[in-house]
Amino acid sequence: MIDTHFITREPLLDPKQKVSGFQFSWQRADEQVDATKDELDALLQFVAGHLNDDEKGFLLGESQLFFEAVPELLAVDALNLFPAKNTVLILHKKHFANPAVVESVQALRARGFGICLRGAEVTTLERAFFSLASHIEVKFSAANFASQAKVYAALKQSPVRMVARQVGSWQDFEACSALGLHSFVGKLHLTPRPGTVVKSLNPAQTTILQLMEMVRKNADVNQLELVVKRDATLAYKLLRYINSAGFGLRSEVQSLKHAVQMLGYSPLYRWLTVLLATASTSGFSPVLLETAIIRGRFAELLGQMKMSKAEAENLFVTGMFSLLDRLIGLPMDEILASIQLPDVVTEALLSRSGVYGPFLALAEACELNSMLVGSLAETLKISAEDLNAAHLSALVWSKNVVTAG
Known part of the structure; x- marks a missing residue:
């Protein structure tokens, strides 16, 4: 698998534009197809092997690393290779219907690992999930900013961080920042921010x-x-x-x-x-x-x-x-x-x-x-x-x- 798969990264920005973390994935032609437990386990092992040092420890400082997860991944040994406070597993809400998954999540959270909840409707989310998740993925829509602001304002009072997906413009990023959202910025990391027109070198x-x-x-x-x-x-x-x-x-x-x-x-x-x-x-x-x-x-x-x-x-x-x-x-x-x-x-x-x-x-x-x-x-x-x-x-x-x- 290591011989055939290529790692991709997506930067996570905090509201002040700082790169606060990355999501690592294997490159996939079809993003709709979930990675298998073995693929995800191999990714964890490879990344851990290159971002840890016996003397220096974790090599990316305070950066948080996000990985997609399936229930079978929650107990793999490779997780022990990562500092818990820097590691966030992305898990779909549908898996929480299984009591065994909830138990595994609770154990990981007790150790300090983060859990990012995917596929949840924030407005109807049961309060029980707030003790299980450290992050919640939200679908940001610039066209519906006012109603989202009310919902996210309430969430800002909780310890759960909101993470926006598919933020495609700096205007949308500014809106997310105003709501207190962290943002996965896709291709925005290659886009200059709008600014004063430059006519010559300073x-x-x-x-x-x-x-x-x-x-x-x-x-x-x-x-x-x-x-x-x-x-x-x-x-x-x-x-x-x-x-x-x-x-x-x-x-x-x-x-x-x-x-x-x-x-x-x-x-x-x-x-x-x-x-x-x-x-x-x-x-x-x-x-x-x-x-x-x-x-x-x-x-x-x-x-x-x-x-x-x-x-x-x-x-x-x-x-x-x-x-x-x-x-x-x-x-x-x-x-x-x-x-x-x-x-x-x-x-x-x-x-x-x-x-x-x-x-x-x-x-x-x-x-x-x-x-x-x-x-x-x-x-x-x-x-x-x-x-x-x-x-x-x-x-x-x-x-x-x-x-x-």
């Missing part, structure tokens, strides 16, 4: 692009430091990123010169790419930034399986740049005109072709639950197991970077 972005060009040319580190010192906030953020767990450095980097001595120029370039994205003043959303960082790291890890370290590092930049137009609010060709990138990177960005194009396309396909994942992975001769492991590793790495920012 001063911080211009400075960062200047630094990127200097790094590309291996400029003297003293010259780099002079430019960085013009913006104290920029210097602070850059060192925060460099010292993030994403690099796993044994000692803290104290200055830009120290960073170049320890890491060289190539890793510095990647952090400047991240800084360029965070310097946006319009259309910025935390989930879009996190998606860009995941994409960059995911593409880099895929590249590490097939090419040199330097080429794989270029894939990180390729992945980050592929979302810069949405993060910054300027057309891609205008951004590319502002900085000199290797031809292979530009080729991948503009047409998903060349050496890097297929790796970028594969990382994108995994974000969209595209059925092209299998064929793209086969073309690159990357196994499902290696692809899934890289996907989860990219999530862990990006979480450390986002926390550092």
Whole structure:
């Protein structure tokens, strides 16, 4: 199963836009067909194996992980591999008619696991369910906002969190936030928030692009430091990123010169790419930034399986740049005109072709639950197991970077 199935993720946003968790699933051509107990058990085991560390523990911090469940899954050993407070099982209301299921749910809740109730009509839900569920899925409808507001206002007084599904626009997300709902946002994680129209790069972005060009040319580190010192906030953020767990450095980097001595120029370039994205003043959303960082790291890890370290590092930049137009609010060709990138990177960005194009396309396909994942992975001769492991590793790495920012 690990050799043939591909993991998909869907981000969960809290009312303040923070990515508070993910739902993990196996990719399925027909979403109406329920996964089997064996499939779900295999997913739990695989995810647990890659998100736990003997020394560091759970690697995604405070993030909550959601998994679809069937009654037979409630007693599998794989659940013991997860921290209970970070784990939520999604169970359909129809299963609660079985007393044995209710007993299993009560036992899991007593241990601290979450249960997300699916298929329930909130307005007629019996009070008994509020002690069994930590979350309740709701069907949000922008057309029926007023009546929903009354129902959800009452639920906000309970400890049960409401989770909206299929939130497809930022306008709908804002409505959900006003009601106190957490939201699974589908493809919204790739969509910029509406904001002020951007006509050109802002001063911080211009400075960062200047630094990127200097790094590309291996400029003297003293010259780099002079430019960085013009913006104290920029210097602070850059060192925060460099010292993030994403690099796993044994000692803290104290200055830009120290960073170049320890890491060289190539890793510095990647952090400047991240800084360029965070310097946006319009259309910025935390989930879009996190998606860009995941994409960059995911593409880099895929590249590490097939090419040199330097080429794989270029894939990180390729992945980050592929979302810069949405993060910054300027057309891609205008951004590319502002900085000199290797031809292979530009080729991948503009047409998903060349050496890097297929790796970028594969990382994108995994974000969209595209059925092209299998064929793209086969073309690159990357196994499902290696692809899934890289996907989860990219999530862990990006979480450390986002926390550092």
